[in-house]
Amino acid sequence: MILRAPPPAPDAFHGDTGPFDLIGDVHGCAGELETLLQQLGYRLDMDGPAGRRDYEIEHPEGRKPVLLGDLVDRGPRTPDVMRLAMHLVGSGRGYCVVGNHDDKFRRWLAGRKVAISHGIQTTIEQFENEPDAFHGEVARFIDALPSHLVLDRGALVVAHAGVHADMHGEESSRVRAFAMYGEVTGERDRHGLPVRRDWARRYSGEATVVHGHVAEPEIRERNNVVCVDTGCVFGGQLTAMRWPEREIVQVPAEQTWFSSPRWG
Numbered sequence: 001m002i003l004r005a006p007p008p009a010p011d012a013f014h015g016d017t018g019p020f021d022l023i024g025d026v027h028g029c030a031g032e033l034e035t036l037l038q039q040l041g042y043r044l045d046m047d048g049p050a051g052r053r054d055y056e057i058e059h060p061e062g063r064k065p066v067l068l069g070d071l072v073d074r075g076p077r078t079p080d081v082m083r084l085a086m087h088l089v090g091s092g093r094g095y096c097v098v099g100n101h102d103d104k105f106r107r108w109l110a111g112r113k114v115a116i117s118h119g120i121q122t123t124i125e126q127f128e129n130e131p132d133a134f135h136g137e138v139a140r141f142i143d144a145l146p147s148h149l150v151l152d153r154g155a156l157v158v159a160h161a162g163v164h165a166d167m168h169g170e171e172s173s174r175v176r177a178f179a180m181y182g183e184v185t186g187e188r189d190r191h192g193l194p195v196r197r198d199w200a201r202r203y204s205g206e207a208t209v210v211h212g213h214v215a216e217p218e219i220r221e222r223n224n225v226v227c228v229d230t231g232c233v234f235g236g237q238l239t240a241m242r243w244p245e246r247e248i249v250q251v252p253a254e255q256t257w258f259s260s261p262r263w264g
Contacts (some may be wrong), residue, residue, distance in 0.1 A: 015153040020243040022066045022158060024212040025099065027233035028075025028123065029257065033084065036238050036251045037065065051126075053080045055087045057094070064088075065240075066149065068212040069099025069160030069180070074119035074233045074258035078126050082138050089141070098145035099160040099213070100180040106142040109135055119233075119258055147171055147179035154207055156243055161213035162225060165205030182213055200225035210241060215260070219248060233257045 021040050026033050031050070037057065038044055042065070045056035057065075071085055072078045088094030105123055108114045116124075127135060148159035150169050157168050161182035167175045183197040196214065203209065203223045212229035214220075217236060220227040228248075232238035235256030240249045 015151070016064075017152050018156075018243055019061075019063050019245070020066050020095075020151065020156070021063055021249075022068060022210045022228060022241045022243055024068055024228040024230060024239045025070040025160075025215065025232070026067065026075070026081050026238065027070055027073055027101070027119070027258070028078035028081055028126075029232045029238060029253065030075070030077035030080035030084065031254050032232050032238040032251055033081060036240055036249065039251060040065075040240055040242075040249055051077055051080060053077075053083065055084045057084070057088060057091075059093075065094040066151075066158055067094070067096040068158060068210070068228065069097050069145075070101045070212060070229075071096070071099065072105045072120075072123045073101045074122055076122075076257060078123045079130055079134070082141070086137065086141050095149055095151075095158075096145055097148055097158060097160055098142060098176075098180060102142050102145070103180055106139050109139040109142075122258075147176040150207070152244065157205075157207045157209045159209070159211050162199060162209055162211040162227075164199065165203065165207070168205065168207060198222075200227075210243075215262070231260075234260050 023036065034044060042057055042059045047054045065088055067085055071081045085096050089096055104114050105120060108120065148157060148163050150157050157163060159179040161180055163175060163179050167178065183199040200222045203225050209225045211227055214227055215229045215231035215234060216227065217230060219239065226241060228239045228241050230237045230239045230250065232253045235253045237250040237252050242249065
């Protein structure tokens with residue numbers, strides 16, 4: 001697979017000190033995302049029914065959500081999640097990095113051949129009711145997302161699957177691939193899913209790296225690397241880590257939206 005390496009967005013690597021709320025993989029779970037943002041103290045003005053909803057979001061104390069990628073697939077309301085994310089980034093009230101599911105859906109929107117697996121069919125069906133103009137907006141939005149963000153004067157780095165210390169602040173095909181997929185062996189497990197290495201075991205950077213991608217029932221922290229994907233779409237929880245407080249805020253899944261052989 002050839003991964004394009006666009007130049008970093010002007011605000012991708014900078015010293016925004018936040019405060020932030022770092023939110024793990026949403027995977028189309030718009031209802032849980034709305035609930036989590038409200039629990040975090042955001043004001044949400046929502047216009048329209050679920051599935052066709054527009055948003056106006058702001059925090060009275062100036063906090064900013066940071067979505068850690070994999071906005072799409074598996075869950076019930078991916079178009080709403082995309083509208084919410086595009087509002088946050090477009091208004092300057094939040095950030096987002098690209099996930100592997102997002103990039104795959106971008107390629108599908110561009111007419112590229114992709115495997116219809118791992119939940120993308122759900123997203124495709126939901127977008128059948130959306131106008132072509134929205135398809136184009138979503139494709140351009142995903143295409144412009146950075147592989148990772150360096151925030152709080154370099155103290156915080158966020159990426160979908162993580163980034164090694166020597167990758168911080170670099171936007172290249174090498175970094176983009178790692179940030180979306182992590183460290184994989186090229187092998188498949190007995191379920192046909194990619195075998196991943198625990199790259200955090202060798203991390204020794206000073207910056208705290210917060211990522212998602214690897215769904216587990218509990219928050220996992222190792223060597224100043226924190227994984228906040230707690231499997232909302234699999235019936236787990238949607239998790240936010242407040243920064244710089246490092247407090248964890250979670251809301252339970254409304255139901256199990258997608259079954260995974262690795263979960264449970």
